[in-house]
Amino acid sequence: MKHAVEIGVFFTIAVLIMGVAWWLSHAESFILSPQLAPSVQPPLGKPVQGLPDVPPDTQQVFPSDAANITDFTDCVAAGYPVAESFPRQCRTANGRLFVEDVTVDDAPPNSRARDGCVITGCSGQLCADEELVSTCEYKEEYACYRNALCVRKDDGACGWVETMEIVECLADARGGTR
Known part of the structure; x- marks a missing residue:
């Protein structure tokens, strides 16, 4: 049994080392280069600068009414991007995050079962x-x-x-x- 545990520990360490080595060899593809990511949040109502190969007249313009946004629905209606997660999330240009309020109703009672059965x-x-x-x-x-x-x-x-x-x-x- 001791031998099996030692082999398991060795195998786990080997897999971990291989994973780190692979990640380090591919790290550049996971990190945005400075040309792709704007260094500062754009002011409200202004286009996002620094996006490659995007004509200035087609760049995203953020709505200027961020102060009026109080919930997820307002954020979506204002045109901010929505992350397709669960629950969905909407983030304004100034970094405020709104999460969709999702409620799951209990299953309706079985109409064929009555009296606590x-x-x-x-x-x-x-x-x-x-x-x-x-x-x-x-x-x-x-x-x-x-x-x-x-x-x-x-x-x-x-x-x-x-x-x-x-x-x-x-x-x-x-x-x-x-």
Whole structure:
């Protein structure tokens, strides 16, 4: 076991050294040359200077209303660039950063489950009081529960509402007779 650990440590160090060596040999491509990056933030309402091969009349002009920008939506509407990250980000010419407010709504409650019961199981074949784990197999009879209601029964336990449609479907799926 000690020998395996030593080999693992040696291998990790070797990979790290090779990665650093590769990065150093390619570092110039990761660093902007002075001709490509303006040295100072442009004043508001002025074109960005120093961009190669871009005619002056087509250079980006930053909006001059940066003081009125208070959130991500204002920043985008003013025409500032948006980083396609998650959440998206918009930065003004004077460096103010606004992040998109993203809210994720909870999934809507399952309209087929009521009274505190949940439809659960790997194939959605169980009706129970809480989430349960089941084997992940599929049986033809599980399709019968697709439109069934999962409710609390008179005895307090959760269960499927057994309509004629479900009873017939289960009988057909199980190869039985009605």
